[in-house]
Amino acid sequence: MTARPLSSRVALITGASAGIGQATARELATLGARIAVNARREERLVALVQELADRGDQGPDDARAIAVAGDASDEPVIASMLDEPEAAFGAPVDLVVINAGRGLAGSVMTSDPGQWEEMIRINLVGAARLLRAAGERLSRLQEQREWPEHAADIVVLGSTVGRHISPFSSMYGSTKFAIGSLAEAARRELGPKGVRVSLIEPGIVASEFQGVAGYDPGSFGAMMDTFAPVLTPEDIARLIGFIVKQPAGVHLSGTVVRPTRQEYP
Numbered sequence: 001m002t003a004r005p006l007s008s009r010v011a012l013i014t015g016a017s018a019g020i021g022q023a024t025a026r027e028l029a030t031l032g033a034r035i036a037v038n039a040r041r042e043e044r045l046v047a048l049v050q051e052l053a054d055r056g057d058q059g060p061d062d063a064r065a066i067a068v069a070g071d072a073s074d075e076p077v078i079a080s081m082l083d084e085p086e087a088a089f090g091a092p093v094d095l096v097v098i099n100a101g102r103g104l105a106g107s108v109m110t111s112d113p114g115q116w117e118e119m120i121r122i123n124l125v126g127a128a129r130l131l132r133a134a135g136e137r138l139s140r141l142q143e144q145r146e147w148p149e150h151a152a153d154i155v156v157l158g159s160t161v162g163r164h165i166s167p168f169s170s171m172y173g174s175t176k177f178a179i180g181s182l183a184e185a186a187r188r189e190l191g192p193k194g195v196r197v198s199l200i201e202p203g204i205v206a207s208e209f210q211g212v213a214g215y216d217p218g219s220f221g222a223m224m225d226t227f228a229p230v231l232t233p234e235d236i237a238r239l240i241g242f243i244v245k246q247p248a249g250v251h252l253s254g255t256v257v258r259p260t261r262q263e264y265p
């Protein structure tokens, strides 16, 4: 395997203004991919694109990273996320990380119902829309290419609470159960077409996630201390890099990754 195993790849990463998405953009760029990043906070994306350009580890070519700002659950934004990288890089996206999402503290009984629709829209509807659009494009792309010369990847961020029921965040968990099942169904549908759909289900990762979800800093902080060290976004990014740099005929399709001392969920 070469030192820059993704040098022929074009990657799209949603939710790249923070946390796992941002770390994944850096990791895939280090592995040689050209990168398109999405999130709503455009100024952060612009800074990230600049950082990747300034790092100078992207080789001699121009335009190794671009930003496509907007809500990742909007159909026109999804179309732009797939069209703009091809226009900028002269090669189609063949690696999509469906990462944008948010948490929500509480169960169906205790969570804030005013936030349900926004969460379901990005975590499930938006993720499903991108899964469909990326699945269509990547399977068409693979039809035109010699198998198994080229890999094509869709990586989906699930969660351990999308596999093990947690009464403390069950509304959020329900969206991750749903996207986990869609990812596995898409793997069965798209794998035979040469497209790998990989589900990653992390336990606790320290990021902006906990603040956005509204977890109580006291009790949740104490739980994080119990599990310390919790995962970092870079831990997940490294794992994504490992999965997508495998030869096209090798598929690590489902990964649960927890802090070692997190026994549950």
Ligand SMILES: NC(=O)c1ccc[n+]([C@@H]2O[C@H](COP(=O)([O-])OP(=O)(O)OC[C@H]3O[C@@H](n4cnc5c(N)ncnc54)[C@H](OP(=O)(O)O)[C@@H]3O)[C@@H](O)[C@H]2O)c1
Binding pocket: 014, 015, 016, 017, 018, 019, 020, 021, 038, 039, 040, 041, 042, 070, 071, 072, 073, 099, 100, 101, 102, 103, 122, 157, 158, 159, 160, 201, 202, 203, 204, 205, 206, 207, 208, 209, 210, 212, 233
């Ligand atoms: N942290 C954890 O413990 C953990 C565990 C398991 C799974 N996960 C999953 O991992 C993924 C990333 O989480 P994280 O920990 O990196 O959280 P984070 O630090 O809060 O980052 C979330 C990212 O998603 C973006 N985002 C949110 N809503 C969006 C929307 N409607 N359109 C576009 N972008 C949107 C945010 O950017 P903007 O606000 O700028 O749009 C941000 O870049 C999520 O799917 C999460 O459910 C996290």
